[in-house]
Amino acid sequence: MKKHLNILIVDDHPMTVDSYINLLSDIDFEENKPNFIKSYNCKDAYSKIFFYIKQEINIDFALLDISLPPYEEQNINSGIDLASLIRKKNPNCKIVLLTMHSEPLTVDNILKEIKPEGFISKNDINFELFPVICKRIIRGDIHRSKTIIESQRELFKQNINWDSHDNQILILISQGIKTTNLPNYIPLSMSAIEKRKASIKDQLLKTKGSDRDLVEKARKLGLI
Structure with missing residues (x-):
């Protein structure tokens, strides 16, 4: 008897969700029968995730677009959340995770925080590759698409080795x-945040500068 393979697909374009389902439906899951859970925004996805939790049923595979309509009441603002x-x-x-964005710091932050089994730029996939990649991930592979890998190389070339908190500080700024509100977003003390912020400025600006100078420099480098 086949077991259900519960697959959550979240994208704010219903046609995209249906396309993913059509492509994945052609996969031979062998002993598993796919059960597709469709959602188009963070609020509905949140509700369905907790429905399955209450039923003590696992979601086996989640395909999430990063940019989604938020569920502000629960502070779920994206596919990352x-x-x-x-x-x-x-x-x-x-x-x-699927995205149209490949800014190095954002990519690095997601990889460190979420550690997704798959991280794919939508520019890197087509109808033929998509189901093949998903089947490999379901079987245990880790996949980073070409654009995501290049983004990581770019960050390495900049010789910046920050942790996820440093990334978050720059992104939030x-x-x-x-700065006074950053402790509301990052689990660090104000003094720790200020020290990290000063270190970021030292690495990027080499001299003292304003937050605006810091953001402009980071954008010129393609970090955000």
């Missing part, structure tokens, strides 16, 4: 978040 939730509640689920 959904991936983090799934990691905590369903650690054996294989997660694939670029989004207009004031």
Whole structure:
């Protein structure tokens, strides 16, 4: 008797979700029968994730677009937040993140925080490759698409070796978040954040400068 392979697909374009399902439906899952769970935004996906948790049923494979309509009441603002939730509640689920963005710091932050089994730039896939990659990931492979790998190489070439908190500091500053409010987003003390911020400025600016100077330099380098 075949077991259900529960596959969560979240994208804000219903036609894209249906396309993914059509492509994955052609895969021979051998002893498993795919059960597709469709969602188009963070709120609905959040609800379905917890529905399966309450039923004590695992989600085996999650295919998540990064840019999604948020669920602000639960602070679930993207596919990254959904991936983090799934990691905590369903650690054996294989997660694939899809994106149109490949900024080095953002990519590095996602890889360090989520450690997805698959991280794919939408520019790198086509109808033939997509099901092949997904089947390999379901079987246990790790996949990073060409653009994601190149983004990591670019960060390495810049000779910057920050951890995820450093990445978050720079990303949040670029989004207009004031330093005094950063402890609301990052689990560090104000003094620790200020020390890290000073180190980031030393590495990028080589001299003293404003937050605006820091963000402009990071954008010129293609880091954000």
